[in-house]
Amino acid sequence: DTGVSQDPRHKITKRGQNVTFRCDPISEHNRLYWYRQTLGQGPEFLTYFQNEAQLEKSRLLSDRFSAERPKGSFSTLEIQRTEQGDSAMYLCASSKTSGSYEQFFGPGTRLTVL
Amino acid sequence: QKEVEQDPGPLSVPEGAIVSLNCTYSNSAFQYFMWYRQYSRKGPELLMYTYSSGNKEDGRFTAQVDKSSKYISLFIRDSQPSDSATYLCAMSPMNSGYSTLTFGKGTMLLVSP
Numbered sequence: 001d002t003g004v005s006q007d008p009r010h011k012i013t014k015r016g017q018n019v020t021f022r023c024d025p026i027s028e029h030n031r032l033y034w035y036r037q038t039l040g041q042g043p044e045f046l047t048y049f050q051n052e053a054q055l056e057k058s059r060l061l062s063d064r065f066s067a068e069r070p071k072g073s074f075s076t077l078e079i080q081r082t083e084q085g086d087s088a089m090y091l092c093a094s095s096k097t098s099g100s101y102e103q104f105f106g107p108g109t110r111l112t113v114l
Numbered sequence: 115q116k117e118v119e120q121d122p123g124p125l126s127v128p129e130g131a132i133v134s135l136n137c138t139y140s141n142s143a144f145q146y147f148m149w150y151r152q153y154s155r156k157g158p159e160l161l162m163y164t165y166s167s168g169n170k171e172d173g174r175f176t177a178q179v180d181k182s183s184k185y186i187s188l189f190i191r192d193s194q195p196s197d198s199a200t201y202l203c204a205m206s207p208m209n210s211g212y213s214t215l216t217f218g219k220g221t222m223l224l225v226s227p
Contacts (some may be wrong), residue, residue, distance in 0.1 A: 033213070033215075040122065040219065040220075041219055041220075042118075042120075042204070042217030042218050042219050043158065043202075043215075043217050044217070045214050045215060045216070048214070055213070056213065091157055101146065101206075101213075102163055103160070103215060104160060105150075105157035105158045105160075106157050107156060107157045108155075108156070108157045110155070
């Protein structure tokens with residue numbers, strides 16, 4: 001499978017715990033994006049990387065959230081001290097930087113904070 | 115007012131109907147327009163994209179953009195029960211390198227056999 005993959009697909013945690021999600025983009029894509037989607041809403045942009053550089057962060061991304069892409073390949077999104085309001089689907093997407101810019105999404109990680 | 119407005123539906127149609135899905139937007143910087151389909155509990159799947167005003171056709175799908183009215187549409191011909199999903203419009207300004215997508219809420223479509 002050469003699509004975007006995310007792990008885990010589901011995560012249930014207790015309030016106050018830290019969680020980390022992983023995204024593996026399409027191999028020839030050098031841009032990687034993180035979005036959050038809550039029920040009945042469209043995805044909301046969180047942050048994106050071009051290679052290993054984090055180029056933009058949304059104001060939605062509080063200081064409890066941190067994302068990395070250390071070698072320009074896979075990325076991790078960590079949420080510290082989770083809150084019930086963090087419950088959502090976390091989506092990863094990837095794209096090229098020239099020619100076509102279409103973003104291809106992974107299946108998402110569904111987070112439930114109890 | 116949100117930057118992208120999309121009626122959440124649900125929109126219920128019989129099999130074979132022509133479906134029209136629409137979004138309006140307020141940010142005139144948006145230059146890149148996409149439609150995604152999302153099945154329940156899955157990631158969005160890109161259907162069509164366009165950079166210009168006018169129509170773009172792909173099989174049963176036609177995307178239409180009217181930049182002067184800040185209005186985009188997706189038409190589905192000969193709708194099938196397998197088209198039942200949530201359809202999301204998304205758009206991006208050129209000055210972000212098309213990196214930051216702003217999505218509508220999505221319209222849920224139900225096609226009955």
